[in-house]
Amino acid sequence: MITDRQLWDYLDQVETLAPAEDFTLQFWQRLELRKRKRAVAWKLAPVMVVFFLVIYFHFLYWLNPADRDQEKKITLGQVREELLIEESISRLGLPDIASQVLTPEEILQTFVPEDILQHLPAVNKGGEWL
Amino acid sequence: MIIMDEDHLLMARVASGCSSAFNQIIKKYQQPLLNFVYRLVGDRHLAEEVAQEAFLRVYLSARRYRPETKFSTYLYQVARNVSLNALRHRKFVSFFHDPFAAVSASKVSLRQGEENSRQRIKEIVSQAIGNLPVSQRTALVLAKYDGLSVKEIALIMKTSLPAVKSLLHRARETLKKELAPLVHAAAGSERNLQPGECVSMVEEENDY
Numbered sequence: 001m002i003t004d005r006q007l008w009d010y011l012d013q014v015e016t017l018a019p020a021e022d023f024t025l026q027f028w029q030r031l032e033l034r035k036r037k038r039a040v041a042w043k044l045a046p047v048m049v050v051f052f053l054v055i056y057f058h059f060l061y062w063l064n065p066a067d068r069d070q071e072k073k074i075t076l077g078q079v080r081e082e083l084l085i086e087e088s089i090s091r092l093g094l095p096d097i098a099s100q101v102l103t104p105e106e107i108l109q110t111f112v113p114e115d116i117l118q119h120l121p122a123v124n125k126g127g128e129w130l
Numbered sequence: 131m132i133i134m135d136e137d138h139l140l141m142a143r144v145a146s147g148c149s150s151a152f153n154q155i156i157k158k159y160q161q162p163l164l165n166f167v168y169r170l171v172g173d174r175h176l177a178e179e180v181a182q183e184a185f186l187r188v189y190l191s192a193r194r195y196r197p198e199t200k201f202s203t204y205l206y207q208v209a210r211n212v213s214l215n216a217l218r219h220r221k222f223v224s225f226f227h228d229p230f231a232a233v234s235a236s237k238v239s240l241r242q243g244e245e246n247s248r249q250r251i252k253e254i255v256s257q258a259i260g261n262l263p264v265s266q267r268t269a270l271v272l273a274k275y276d277g278l279s280v281k282e283i284a285l286i287m288k289t290s291l292p293a294v295k296s297l298l299h300r301a302r303e304t305l306k307k308e309l310a311p312l313v314h315a316a317a318g319s320e321r322n323l324q325p326g327e328c329v330s331m332v333e334e335e336n337d338y
């Protein structure tokens with residue numbers, strides 16, 4: 001182990017740098033360069049902002065919960081329609097092939113007796129299919 | 131109470147648009163700041179870059195500058211932050227090249243009569259300083275080479291007085307252990323060896 005004094009003597013021997021003669025000049029050149037870079041960045045900024053806004057709203061549109069709900073409503077409506085048809089067909093014991101060939105309206109008009117038709121809600125409400 | 135010294139007045143002039151006032155600040159602080167940074171980062175080119183960047187940041191934020199502490203404290207704070215960023219960046223970029231690559235003083239050989247032995251000692255001491263943790267290194271450099279008080283160091287490092295004292299103590303102890311072989315080598319060379327004879331305090335002769 002060495003003493004504090006010896007340590008300080010060794011530390012005194014560490015190299016001391018002299019700044020470059022043109023240190024100040026380099027500073028002003030660097031400042032000028034930085035200003036130019038900033039100017040270019042400011043010019044590009046609006047383009048970048050528009051680009052990111054487009055990306056943002058693009059994703060916002062597709063990820064919007066309201067849009068998703070709308071999709072769900074349509075899907076539910078279609079499902080409900082399908083279920084009603086299938087229920088009607090199965091209750092009447094019609095062959096499956098009938099549903100492939102005829103439209104739902106034709107099936108009802110062709111195969112369903114009048115008294116049963118009266119109980120179908122869609123028909124009761126103005127006579128139009130759903 | 132805020133005391134407006136010469137530096138504060140210069141910064142006020144810079145803030146009001148007088149760029150030439152900053153020349154005086156650069157001239158006054160370029161050498162101490164460059165050496166402070168050099169002792170932190172251990173590389174001349176990087177030190178110049180960091181010192182320039184520190185001055186640049188001070189200049190660009192001149193309007194936001196508030197003379198709450200001494201200007202030198204503020205300048206050293208900025209330089210320390212830039213140095214730490216540079217060290218992090220260098221660590222990230224280069225895993226294998228490090229000017230402070232772990233070379234212990236105990237593994238270094240000195241040859242009596244060697245012309246650059248004094249230079250080697252400088253390198254070894256620099257190396258030992260560079261091997262210290264950054265916080266200890268910063269405290270030591272500010273205390274030893276910039277002659278700052280513990281209070282000023284605490285302000286620059288944004289820490290408490292006892293923490294700075296502890297850092298300085300640990301730095302000194304580590305350096306004493308690291309540099310002890312140098313003293314033994316010097317003593318050995320004076321007592322036993324003839325001129326021209328190899329003074330080897332070393333375990334591994336051909337490390338360099």
